Amino acid sequence: MTTAAIAPDPVPERRGVFTAELLDRCISCGFCLPACPTYALTGVETSSPRGRINLMRALETGVLPDDDPTVQEESSFCLGCRACEPVCPAGVQYGELVEEWRDHLWNGRGRPWKVRPLLWAVDSPRRVRAMGIVRRHAGRGEAPGPVNLMLGCFERVLYPRVSRDARKLAGELAAPAAQGCCGALHAHNGELGRGRQLAQRLGEALPGTIVTTSGGCGAHLAGVLGGDRVKELSQWLHARDGAVVGNPTAARPRIGLQDSCHLRHGLGVWREPRELIARVGEYVELPSAAGCCGGAGSYAIVRPQDSARVLDRHLDEIAGADLDLVAVVNAGCYRQLQQGVKRRRLRTRVLHLAELLAGVK
Amino acid sequence: MTTTATPTGLRERLEAVVGHDHVRTDEGALVTFSMDATPLERGRPDAVVFPATADEVAGVLRIANERGVPLIARGSGTNLSAGTVPHRGGIVLVLTRMNRVKEVSGAELVAVCEPGVRTIELAQAAAAKGLLFPPDPGSQSTATVGGNVAECAGGLRALKYGVTRDYVLGVQAVLATGEIIRSGGRLVKDVAGYDLRRLLCGSEGTLAVMTELTLRLVPAPEASGYGMAYFPDLAAAARAVSRVLASGVLPVTLEFLDQVCIGAVEDYAQIGLDTSAGALLIFGQDGDPAVIERDLERMAQACATEGATSVRIAESPEAASEVLEARRAALPSLSRLEPLTLLEDATVPRSRIAEMVEYIQEVARRHQLKIGTFGHAGDGNLHPTAVLDPADEGAVGRARAAFGEIFARAIELDGTITGEHGIGLVKLRYLERQLGADHMALLRRIKAAFDPNGILNPGKLGS
CATH class of the missing domain: 3.30.70.2740 (Alpha-Beta Plaits)
Structure with a gap:
């Protein structure tokens, strides 16, 4: 670094694909490698956060073209879990970089075809409402209150009980049905502008504080609307009640947790769900609790095989710990773990934290 | 970076040794293996190979030697002197697939592992048996044992425990011409032949490719304790260090930050450092709790005698963690400026x-x-x-x-x-x-x- 046997590259022209301050932050120390699930699977630098940042830099300076197969593959192989962020000494905001990467590569025809119908479905608040109309979620024709429950898009369809149980835990939450998707799915899949727009629109539909039952939505919304207005359920409940220790029942179930990546790495919320679980059972920390389960939003649909490989370790640990329950705090993790547990025929039940707390209340 | 095709037939020959899935010649992969943790330095390799055994390493080396192609052995790429940058092209030989800890023996105080094991994994495997692998370079969570041996990595405990070379008992290595040799082994005493294991330690991948390491372990210390002292200037802190060592204490930790670092850490981490101080000294001891208490007391005394403006001994593990935070935050804080x-x-x-x-x-x-x-x-x-x-x-x-x-x-x-x-x-x-x-x-x-x-x-x- 202090002498060059070869001269450093002349300052290259930038294409403007990435925000310069974000891309320049990385000091290439490599501390992110052991935190990355896809590096753990492959052991190949190219599939690590540092490797991907070097691909982004090559793209930015024109060393590699947009249609470079490795660039394309890695932009999609990355889970976008952001586990590399808390271990980064230089404070690289990798999640933002991945969103810019996909916004550049996937806008238009580059997007994986499997996510297109998903984005279409949640793109319009009316469609989101229509999807949920036959399901018994908490939404109703009421006006927003000072604190509003976000119903989610796929969550209201797949797991309508989550919002109902959240209401059961906190009657003061208003749940107006007239609300759309938060836009996280768009932002993570190459439609950054639309993702921000949908978040703004949701912010207008739900003025005041928004409480969400999905960590991924929470991090995206907080990124657009600010952390003061957006709270994830466990974070909000914990702040409301404090770490009250519940009545230990005669039989306390053994309960694990699957962190939501963006809740943990994006919003820094991880202690709260653990303390809430400890009120109702014996909390068991799985070694991989903080690692991505492979659900990763639409990842499980776009790359089912890689997604299953990432999940395997989690299932091994759940089986090994012989848990009664595993709690989740995000709809994508819910689906991922539920299917995995079923596939392996484990006795462990997967529940959203809201369902868990409401069920024993 | 100029783009050139892979030399004729090289990929095919490498595939014959390690298999199709373990050779990368795509431009994207070559970009990501053209650098390590050193700023500004880069060089595009022709191929990246991931061998799984010493025999595969030997096979790759024979191809490289026969064709006169440069070969750069690499672990996790945390090198800070561009030692693993392939600035003349050639083959990057990545050893991360060779990542087995083969043995940790409490009875013999040795560990045997492959070069691609991460240093922290070896340390954890040793700790599980109540043993310590002392070398702890800043990159230990990412860096590999092979890389640490090839560079003779140091770390924070070097004064008391020495550096990586002090823990290398034996190596298996593949020569450039493809032969596999062993030097040293499990013995503390062994003077048969030149001490090649020590020569290879710190040889930076220029003499041979190490494929198995036998490492010395020591019993893990029972406990550890820390303290810190501020000084008006660095000269006073340095005198305190001399006084500490002259007082019969061999501390496990003696770290310092200058005024620029104190300011940077406080700006970034806001942990309540005294930014008016000229230097901060962090001291620590491990071992028997009674010895720790006595040594911390002696070190605090030495600091006070040399004009420390304030001295603090951490009373609890949490307080110790706060003390160490200043040192841990030094590089991140500077790198965020x-x-x-x-x-x-x-x-x-x-x-x-x-x-x-x-x-x-x-x-x-x-x-x-x-x-x-x-x-x-x-x-x-x-x-x-x-x-x-x-x-x-x-x-x-x-x-x-x-x-x-x-x-x-x-x-x-x-x-x-x-x-x-x-x-x-x-x-x-x-x-x-x-x-x-x-x-x-x-x-x-x-x-x-x-x-x-x-x-x-x-x-x-x-x-």
Whole structure:
């Protein structure tokens, strides 16, 4: 670094694909490698956060073209879990970089075809409402209150009980049905502008504080609307009640947790769900609790095989710990773990934290 | 970076050794293996190979040797002297698939592992049996044992426990010509032949490729304790270090931060440091709790005697963690000031630390640079760290000039241009100044004996 046997590259022209301050932050120390699930699977630098940042830099300076197969593959192989962020000494905001990467590569025809119908479905608040109309979620024709429950898009369809149980835990939450998707799915899949727009629109539909039952939505919304207005359920409940220790029942179930990546790495919320679980059972920390389960939003649909490989370790640990329950705090993790547990025929039940707390209340 | 096709037939021959899935020649992969953790340095390889066994390594080496293709062995790529940058192209041999801890023996106090095991994994495997693998370089969570041995990595515990070379009992290595040799083994005493395992330790991938390491372990200490002291200037802190060592204490930790670092850490981490102080000294001991208490007391006393403005001994593990936080945050804090951070490791005898750090500040002023210095006060290993504004076009050139002067001064003070990062690509030009022409010629003859065709990490040590 202090002498060059070869001269450093002349300052290259930038294409403007990435925000310069974000891309320049990385000091290439490599501390992110052991935190990355896809590096753990492959052991190949190219599939690590540092490797991907070097691909982004090559793209930015024109060393590699947009249609470079490795660039394309890695932009999609990355889970976008952001586990590399808390271990980064230089404070690289990798999640933002991945969103810019996909916004550049996937806008238009580059997007994986499997996510297109998903984005279409949640793109319009009316469609989101229509999807949920036959399901018994908490939404109703009421006006927003000072604190509003976000119903989610796929969550209201797949797991309508989550919002109902959240209401059961906190009657003061208003749940107006007239609300759309938060836009996280768009932002993570190459439609950054639309993702921000949908978040703004949701912010207008739900003025005041928004409480969400999905960590991924929470991090995206907080990124657009600010952390003061957006709270994830466990974070909000914990702040409301404090770490009250519940009545230990005669039989306390053994309960694990699957962190939501963006809740943990994006919003820094991880202690709260653990303390809430400890009120109702014996909390068991799985070694991989903080690692991505492979659900990763639409990842499980776009790359089912890689997604299953990432999940395997989690299932091994759940089986090994012989848990009664595993709690989740995000709809994508819910689906991922539920299917995995079923596939392996484990006795462990997967529940959203809201369902868990409401069920024993 | 120029784009050229893979040399004819190279990919096919490599595939025949390691299998189709373990050779990468796609342009994207080559980009990501063209650098390590060293800023600014890069070189595009022709192929990246991931062998799984010593025999596969030997097969790849025979191909490289026969074709005269450079071969650069690599672990996780945390090198800070561009030692694993393939600046002449060739084959990058990545050893991360060879990641088995084969044995940890409490009865024999040894561990046997493959080179791609991460250092933290080895340390954890040892800890599970109540043992300690002492070398703890800053990159230990990412870096591999093989890389640490090839670079003779140091770390924070070096004063008391020594460096990586002090723990290498035996190696299995593949020569450039494809033969597999062993040097040393499980024995503490073994003088049969030249001490090649020690020669390979710190040889930076220029003599052979290590494929198995037998490492010495020690019983894990029962406990540890820490304290900190502020000084009006670094000279006082340095005198305190001398007084500590003269008082019969061999501490496990003696780390310092200069005023620039204290300011940077406080700006970033806001942990309540006294930014008016000229230096911060962090001291620690491990072992028997009674010994820890006695030694911390002695060290606090030594600091007070040498004019420390405040001394604090951590009463609890949480308080100890706060004390260590300042040191841990030094590099992150500096690296957040500007995106380009040049981290060096000039090392001087500990009696010259104050002199050296003052000189570093003088050089920084003269070249209009911001350089913070932190490091291992116990062993004189300094980390002057220049933070450069990318908008300042001349900054890189001025930093190179400044570090040239800093290295020259380190040599004058009976120090070294590198305590633990290695010569690599970036410090080769300063090496002769330190070693002299005769010594350099001997290095080259040794290199030629091991690697007659000059394929192993060419253009670096021994070239």
